[in-house]
Amino acid sequence: MTRTYKILISILALVFSLGATCIGFILVGSLSLGFGTRIFYNFFFLMQTVATCWTVIGLFRKEK
Numbered sequence: 001m002t003r004t005y006k007i008l009i010s011i012l013a014l015v016f017s018l019g020a021t022c023i024g025f026i027l028v029g030s031l032s033l034g035f036g037t038r039i040f041y042n043f044f045f046l047m048q049t050v051a052t053c054w055t056v057i058g059l060f061r062k063e064k
Helices: 003-030 035-060
Strands: none
Touching: 003 035
């Protein structure tokens, strides 16, 4: 995989991940959920973005 292709795929993955997280936060904010349920859903959406960032970092990590 060329470096340009890796960069393009990484940028697209991060953009879509952040977009999905924002949409998730908006949807959870508009629902009338309990505090614990809201925290669980927010944590779930946030961890999805963190996992994408970890994947991108792993993609660019140099192999030994």
